[in-house]
Amino acid sequence: MTQVLLKPGRERSVREGHPWIFSGAIASCPTSAVEEVEVISSKGEKLGRGVYSPASMIRVRMMRGEAASLVRAAVARRQIEPDAAVRLVNAENDGIPGLIADFYAGFAVCQFTSALAEFYRDQILDALMETPGLQGISERLDLDSRRKEGMAVNPAWRNLRGAEPPERIAITENGLKFLVDVRNGHKTGFYLDQREARKAVGELSAGRRVLNCFCYTGGFGIYAAANGAKEVTQVDLSADALELAGQNAALNGVKCAFERADVFKYLRTCRDAGRTFDLIVLDPPKFAETKSQLMKAARGYKDINLLAMKLLAPGGILATFSCSGAMTRDFFLRILQEAAADSGRRFQIAAETRQASDHPVGLAFPEGLYLKGFILREH
Ligand code: SAH
8 A cells, every 4th residue: 555654743643543634744655646545654653544635735534444334333323313314424523534424304415525535435325325214315516625625516416326305305303394405505404513502592592582693594593483482583694595494484383584684784783773682693604714714703703792792681692603613612702701891791601502412523633623602691
């Protein structure tokens, strides 16, 4: 097998189980093709096996097992109800760098975001097909991560194995129903990672006037309404997301108001009109893709959080999230502290959330924790 030689001192993270080797850590490599390689320390020690990716900054991704058995083991760790939506494989954190596989009521949707995942594509798909209750597998290709690896990004979606999913798959989450568009929706169609936070917000919603910002297909707001919120306003920029959000509300027999607006402007409109809410959800898209965008992102987070804090009625609750991987939990908390200070209001952390447990974090892969959340209550 082709051998990749590391520079002196660059073996530690690999030995600890981190799956990435950046180009700067490599002393020599005799290949420029995507292939399996053996990684060797500067002292000649064998560190393990990986897949070389000449087009990527992450030049080697490590694999500590065989693709099919890693997929089977990941699936076996999940509890899969036939009509549920579950992440089956969470990439690096389940030992398969760059492979996402989500299950939507019998239909799996994959993202192959690394040369490694692409390299083991057939073994991965064969193993995934063994998932109980699975009728078919499709894939999303329209991803920046694929572009960065030099991999095709067209068509945006395609079926790979078995039956094609319906245009909208009906899934059940904590007793609520949602329609998922796996062809055009965000990610693989749904924000599975917020399942536990949606439940937590639902449980705090009874009798409250709720504003759900960046609502996408209505998740947090529908949980709030179903749990007895006094009124629910859902805001998003995307007409497609709002259309599906409306269908989801009807499917669950709940009433919500929908506003197509830019949240940054909408919050200011509410402020100028003197409107208040008892519970506000802020679940924005990734503001920082990379570390270099972090300071600009921080200003964005501070802006919306400060505005939201000021819109809260006394004793109000702010459920606020950051899904930017580059934003650490502590930095996000610091931004919230500054926003609270500027708002002149005092908050306690009623709960802290993170990505749902079917999105585990590899202990050796801190990058795996990307979704942070705080439920703040004024006191
Ligand atoms: N909370 C949702 C997921 C939110 S994803 C859930 O639980 O399913 C982020 C959403 O923000 C997307 O739907 C996107 O359309 C929307 N969005 C992005 N920028 C926006 C802006 N400036 N104003 C309003 N919505 C925005």
